Amino acid sequence: MLELYLLRHAKAKREGEKLPDAERPLSQRGRCQAAAMAPALMRWGALEGEVVSSPARRTRETLEAMAEALPEGTPAPVAHFDEALYTFDGEALRAWLQTLPEGNRRLLVVGHNPALLELARWLSSKAPDSLPTGGLLHLRLPGESWQALKKHAAEELACLIPEQVSHELFLRRAPAPPELRKADLAGRLQGQLGHLYRLVRALEPGVMAGIDPEFLHQYRVNLRRSRAIGEAVLATVRQAGNGKAPGLKKRLKTLKQRAQATSDLRDLDVFLESLAQAPPPLQASTRRALHDWLNERAREQHECLCRQLGQPDYAEQMQAWQAFLDGDGFWQALARLSASRVEAVLDERIAGHDSDLAALTPDAPDEAFHDLRKAVKRIRYLAELDPKRHRRFLKGLKQRQTLLGDFQDLCTRQAWIAAFAASSPKAPRRRQECDAWCDALEAQKRALREQIMALEPLCEPGPAAR
Incomplete structure (x- = not known):
């Protein structure tokens, strides 16, 4: 099985009057794209084999920005630069690929469109319609020889673009x-x-x-x-x-x-x-x-x-x-909705919350605090139906939600720690360490319980106060 990764360079600055195409540098957005793709390439194993790149400035800088974004201690990929990869012709790229010697079954090619996409379409009938800047294609090909590649021979194809690996980049679109x-x-x-x-x-x-x-x-x-x-x-x-x-x-x-x-x-x-x-x-x-x-x-x-x-x-x-x-x-x-009906339901939920809060005791089960957290969320979402009217009220819910959320997190961690300890029954020392950690978390939970029970009721004189 051959593993082929096709990476299009990240976004470059537009071609200037005095700047040849091969010398175009990455834009700031392109650097962000390359940095975002670095962990994706690691996870997909694209950096574990040979890396061959076009010598264009934008492909070089793509590799540099990726190397800078790799976790500390991770060796940067050693790339070889080949003039034949500075091409926009899919057939030329395919001809280059089919001249590679046997031996390396995993290859990352960093190059340009439309050559990369044309090659992918020749290798797979499931290739995407486009490959944005910074995008990666991964193809699994049968056999052990690059020379023996055939049209639509890819057994699997996966695509990944920067907007899928970075929520910050996703927000742009x-x-x-x-x-x-x-x-x-x-x-x-x-x-x-x-x-x-x-x-x-x-x-x-x-x-x-x-x-x-x-x-x-x-x-x-x-x-x-x-x-x-x-x-x-x-x-x-x-x-x-x-x-x-x-x-x-x-x-x-x-x-x-x-x-x-x-x-x-x-x-x-x-x-x-x-x-x-x-x-x-x-x-x-x-x-x-x-x-x-x-x-x-x-x-x-x-x-x-x-x-x-x-x-x-x-x-x-x-x-x-x-x-x-x-x-x-x-x-x-x-x-059929009206502001007055929304207020009536909100008042009912606030009254229920206050009743549940007053019923809490230091020995109450964790679930009672979790139920209170869910009640606060339902109250918040209802108040957010009219955010201007309830601006001050919503602001006051923040501390309450934080305390209840922190309590929930501690309970969740205890559960995962206990499951981890139970997964190693033949390691009693590990169990002791985990038990001690859970005891420490329990002390933090007791402190949070006291803070939560000390919260003031949400009920206020009337809607105007909210």
């Missing part, structure tokens, strides 16, 4: 939010939900690439926000007494399931990030074992999530949600 300042409540809600749907779908490639955890975080946030807004609509319509929103409850259940499918992976990402920022109180060997174990769990969870996102029923469910949002039934339900 992310769906723009609609202008809703002059919309009424119904129009604003439908506009918000439609925008959230477009964001979720646009984030999916980045989630599946699995390079930047921010894609997963934003995907999860927007799914949960969609569900929360939908639940607020459902609760408000029901508050009217005879209001209905046929099909909404079923759609919200689907959104909940899709969001829950991301929970473990998101928790693992947060835990791994915390380990990188502050080494845990473990011996070096145990820390390495924990890090490797968590990474393996994250890999498994990511593969599982990717399989779900790739299933036909996922696309069908998401398209059904979009159709529901655009349907007359949902619009009629939105038309």
Whole structure:
């Protein structure tokens, strides 16, 4: 099996009157693209074989920017520069490839379009229609000889672009939010939900690439926000007494399931990030074992999530949600909403929160604090239906959400630490270290419990105070 990686140089500055094409440098955006692609090339194994590049300045600088972005201690790829790769002709590039000697089965070619894309299309019938700057194609080819390559012989093809590995770069092309300042409540809600749907779908490639955890975080946030807004609509319509929103409850259940499918992976990402920022109180060997174990769990969870996102029923469910949002039934339900009904439901939720807060005790189960966190989120999402009216109130929720979120994180870490310890039953010393760490986290949880129970009730004299 031959492994071929085709990397288009990152974005270069436009050709100037006195600057030959081969001397065009990278733009600032191009440097960001190259740096973002570095971990992706590492994960895909593109830097493990021979690296051959066009000698053009923009390809050289692409490699340089990637090398600078590699983790500390990672050797920079040693590239060979070949004048034959400074070509825009796919046939010329194919002819060069077929002259390579046997021996190296993994090759990264850094070059130019349209040559790279034309070569990919010759090798695979599934090649994409375009290859943006900084984009990478990975092809698996049968046999062991480059000379024996045949048309459409690739057994697998994968594509990755900078906007799928860097959420910061993705934001440049992310769906723009609609202008809703002059919309009424119904129009604003439908506009918000439609925008959230477009964001979720646009984030999916980045989630599946699995390079930047921010894609997963934003995907999860927007799914949960969609569900929360939908639940607020459902609760408000029901508050009217005879209001209905046929099909909404079923759609919200689907959104909940899709969001829950991301929970473990998101928790693992947060835990791994915390380990990188502050080494845990473990011996070096145990820390390495924990890090490797968590990474393996994250890999498994990511593969599982990717399989779900790739299933036909996922696309069908998401398209059904979009159709529901655009349907007359949902619009009629939105038309029955009013600010006073929203306020009535908000007051009910605040009263329920205050009752649950007052019932907390130092010995209350962790789940009681988790339920309170969920209640605060539901209150926030409902208040955000009219953010101007509740600006001060929303600002005051921030500390409460932070405390409850920190408590949730500590509980999650305890669960993963216990699972890690249980995975090595023949390592009693490791178990002792993990137990001691969990005890330390338990002390932090007790302190947070006291802070949470000391919070003031949310209930205020009336809507004007919010």
